[in-house]
Amino acid sequence: MNLLRMTPKCTTNLLQKLRGYMKNTKYVKEPIHAYIVPSSDAHNSEYLAECDKFRDFISGFTGSAGTAIITENEALLYTDGRYYLQASQQLDPNWTLAKEGQPTTPAQGDWLSKTLPKGSRIGVDPKVYSFDKFKSLHSKLEATGHELVPVSTNLIELLWADRPARPTNPVKPLGLKYTGTTVDNKLKSLNDSMKEKNAEYLVLSALDEIAYFLNLRGSDIEFNPVFFSYVLIANNSFTLFINDKQVSKDVLNHLNTQVSGNYKIEPYENVYKKLEELGRQVNGNVWFSEQSSHALVDLIPTNRRITTDVTPIAIMKAIKNPVEIKGMRNCHIRDAAALCCYFSWLEHNVNKEKITEISGAEKLEGFRKQQEDFVGPSFDTISSVGPHGAIIHYKPTKETDVQITSDQLYLCDSGGQYLDGTTDVTRTLHFGNPTQYEKECYTRVLKGQLKLGSRIFPLKIRGNCLDSFAREYLWQVGLDYAHGTGHGIGSYLNVHEGPMGISWRPIDTDPGLQVGMFVSNEPGYYQDGDFGLRIEDIVEIVEANPPHNFANRGYLTFETITLVPKMNKLILVDMLTDEEIKQLNDYHQKCVEVVGPLLEQQGQMQAREWLIRETRPISRKN
Template sequence: MSPKSTTNLLKQLRSLMNNTKYVTEPIHAYIVPSNDAHTSEYIADCDQFRAYISGFTGSAGTAVVTHNEACLWTDGRYFLQASQQLDSNWTLMKEGLPSTPSEGTWLSKNLPSGSRVGVDPKLYAFKKYMPLSTQLESAGHKLVPVPTNLIELLWTDRPKRPANSIVPLPLKYSGKAVKEKIGKEMKEKNAKYLVLTALDEIAWFLNLRGSDIEYNPVFFSYVILSLNGFSVFLNPQQNSSEVKQHLVSEAGDIFTIEPYDRIEEKLKNLVNNLDGLIWFSENTNYGLIGLIPKKNLLLTNITPVQLMKAVKNPVEINGMRNAHVKDAAALCCYFSWLEKNVENMTITEISGAKKLLEFRKLQEDFVGESFSTISSVGPHGAIIHYSPDATTDVQITSSSLYLCDSGGQYKDGTTDVTRTLHFGTPTDFEKECYTRVLKGHIKIATSVFPRKIKGNYLDSFAREYLWQVGLDYSHGTGHGIGSYLNVHEGPMGISWKPIQEDPGLEAGMFVSNEPGYYQDGEFGIRIEDIVQIVDAHPPHNFNNTGFLTFDFVTLVPKIIKLVVVDMLTEVEIKYLNEYHQKCRDIVGPVLQKQGQQDALKWLIKETQPISK
């Protein structure tokens, strides 16, 4: 497919950059980020402004357009895709390479003295806006908010913002009523109001779920909490009697429901004669925070709701575990079906992913996928965020590694699991790499660490055995996960990059454990489980710190065919055998009950104990 032609679009955009109907003074550069007004990781079609102006459709990237140049910044996952999708008007800026300047550095050096740089303040998080503003000012330029989105003016066939049905999540799944989530934190901070803008925080706080963004059970909304109640800002089409009745039953008569587009007006009214603070996360868009005088502004890395959401309650914990049992049954069905049929029928990356979805649909309380399945054969497995489409789809065969990273949304939990398989004879190098990844996976799974330690400190454990031979991987080792919510959930994580928002790991949090290795042009290997952080009880307890460890939640066999058993220690073998026994004991009866005899036989075969 040839790149989208952007010549006329860029010409029109540059004209708008000089049009004082939309900008108070002409601007010399315009930034188009990959965000919506809620700084969501995944965004709806109507918010794909950067994709529209550039033609590049990857999930991460920033476009910068000046009067003479157009540049697109994206990371290593998308270098190849961007180079294929951008036309000759654009320069690809390969983020993360030492030779690539940041957007701010490039603008500082390439704009004429005294330039004005515009951005839609609703699409730029405060935590990014302020440093960029400071950097540009030090170079003699100015960052200016442009309230009218200039791309929206050009996008004549822009999709409408979704306004799908919002449904209550019963207490048997949520575990805690809305009124129980209004805590004491606001009083402690002298905050009169707390503003929630992240869609997953709002869905969790209200015990409501939607489908306005694909794979994410959320809905477009804002919430303002006071010490006495809260206001919800929704599209009036979504304000159903069911939603109102649900909120009354869980919170009483302490809320109002107002139109979604009244949020700015409401905030402006609140600051009139306000004696106190309005609390925001720094991830809130600059357009909203910019409405509040500094004397009335309280900013923190995260909101108390985000932290409450990250530490699951007992009902959520049981639900997450139950969801992963069902998901394991579906994956056993899929992998056994693949093994049986890969040689005698044509199964492709896409048709395989569709078959996996069929098996998930058989499970109780299944709602949908938690992200687009990464079904990847051979060289495609080395593309970390690969997702097959009609132009790249290839057959799954017995001659290559097959990496499958997938997840489901169930009413009782969200899943995310990766397994790497081979239906023929893997090479010695593939087996060595798989075993080194597995050893790192087990090292994380069995680690014991002090309470509140940041996940960044654990990341090296997963890489140790790859580093020994000069190998590595270029993604984090673990991310938080929602409870029937977003598959990626902060504020904690396990990464080689320090995570500024990480409050420290606590019992009740769920994270992924997913080291990998990727041989460009040949294969990819990743082993991913979801694990629960639980209390550990080592023989000593330094300064009464309290120690934690991980308990596995995912129950899908690792692939013994790919393991070099002689590379494992006795401790690692013991762990693997105990893990596989749990898979057999817990998932086996589910498959038996569902009548999935082929999957049960596959599970029993793949969980045979190993020894040196």
């Protein structure tokens, strides 16, 4: 199968008009020489509502990570290794792809400093550019004789005649059955953290932090159960800024039940006015996340005290409580049942009827819908055949959709939102005869995943220290993958959750791995134009008991809660050690023991038979 290329968006006229706006003092105080368009909204969200996809609109690139930089003569799109291939297909000839993470790619500030004449002004909308990024880039540009300036009018919005309206979808309470603790308890904990920082106020702008704090969920951003809002926290009180339409009687009853102190509800847009007022009278610190927008932080004058750091709620949210831990484990069991149903159905029918990447993804969602407490997918299913699998965050469209066959590898990365948790799992399958090279690559990815999944490590070590375990067997033969190895995951919240992670890049906000956190374990390998491989599990961080405990530091390990078989057909058993064979066989035995009874209970006997067959113990041939 040849790779079906995506049709780039023609951006010639858009860039011409944008360059005109960059010189027009009706929209900028003084002409600017470059304009930066990040891939974020006013809340620094990873995934965006349609109305906030400014970078997509100007560039045509639709990946979740990337920054567009437009000058008088050039247009650059910076993105990371997950999207190199996708961006190369979606950008028209007006654009140059800058591959972040490669040694030859200059940092954005370096490129601007070298490309633009001395004294250049670089503009950005401060409402969609985080404070930490603005501060860092401002310092770098200032040192080279340039200036980073906030542009209050979003220049892309001027071009976007049919820009969608901001969603105001219903907000719903999430009960104690799923959250495990009240808003009151969370507020008390936050107030304690604020006292330690001498913070009089704490500003929450990240949407998942607000949803978590208030035990509320929404649907303003597809696949992410969040709603547009801000929260200003004071001592034993808070103000919620949200669209009035989203505050139902159920929401008010929920807050009145779970909050003993004072709280107010004000319109969403009032947050700027409120912080402006606060800036004139506050005596103590105002605490913002370092990822709050520059526009928000800038409302507090420099003569006042500002703290910019990871919010206490980010860490509270990452360390699941006992109810959330139980929910995460349980929803992964039900999710595994749905995946077993899908993969067994696929294997049974792939040569009998036409199943495509899109229709396969729809069938999988149908199986998930049969599971208790299912709400919807946690992201667009990456259902990818052959060379499409090498596009790391591939999303099938009508234009690119192809048939799933028994001739090529099939990579399926999918997840579900359940009331008791969020799932994210990737399996790579082959329904025919994989090549020896495909098997070797798969086995090297598997060996790395098994190694990382069985590590013992000190309490609060950063995930960056563990990343190379997953890459070791690929590195041995000069292979690698251009994405991180693990991300945090929410509890019926965002599928990608910080502040911790496992990556070759250091994560400055990582507080260190702790009991109760959940992260992914997902090494892969991608051969452009040919195939992609990834194996992804969600793992829970639990206590370990090694024979020694240096300095009483405490040691941790991972427990895999994803319970879906790994395809034995793709494994070169002779490449595995005895320890790895035992680890895989034990894992498969657990899949059968935990998921098998649920499939039987649900009457899914074909899926149960598939599960039993796919988890047969492996051994070396004598």
